[in-house]
Amino acid sequence: MNKIDITGFNISNISQAEFEAEFYKRNPPGAFDILKKKTAAIAGAGGLGSNIAAMLVRSGVYNLIIADYDSVELSNLNRQQFFYNQLGVLKIDALKENLLKINPFITVTAVPVKITENNAALIFSKADILIEAFDRAEMKAMLIQAWCAAFPQKYIVAASGLAGIGRGSLIKSSVYGKLIICGDQISEADEKNGLIAPRVMITAALQANCAVELLLSGGIKI
């Protein structure tokens, strides 16, 4: 196969098929063909959601439904995949822009709505899998309750316990039927612990890792 000329690279000069063949060349064999047809929903586009979305696109998941109603703030940039020229922009719009810079052929459905127990099932109904990426514990609990009640047969990958520094080996994924919890399940994001990029991103990566495995094989091997 011809190597793609990256000198003065112009996306309009190559076909989608050529782009994809080269982009996903290093993926595990066969993974892209499956992931391309999958839809993942992400509830929240902050420290977890923005990082998870980028990893899913790089993995080859082509359809994303992302819900968030906040705008980018300067205090987000210590851990979230946004840039200072995006301050004040709706997070889902900024994230969509950034994701399309990674791969212009994906589909991002941006939902600028506050998720409640009444709208969660409807907004995320088309997803093969839901990823909980909220900040506040009460929102996490609400979403898990709503999703498990509405779609007991579908997986939800949530996060709990990712505040503070160090203790990387405590962050793990725990399987409770169709509910996966990533995190150490003990570190609360309070004023003492704070939130900083590495531990948030380890947890986000673990969630993305679980999501990719579930989308590819339908189960989790611990």
Added chain:
Amino acid sequence: MIEVNENKIAWHENMSVSELLKICKYSFPLIIVKVNGEFVARPEYETHLIADGSNVSVIHLMSGG
């Protein structure tokens, strides 16, 4: 005998989820309950009875994201 988050707890007849949560002193509202891997919705805590030998997970959610 039942197992709650890997701890053994004495079981008795007609033990509901809400009763178990009281025994274990899980009073916080930010929890998810699974009985033998099955999700139990919050409105069912009073009426959902736990069978002897069950494996119960009580997941307490932490803020941060």
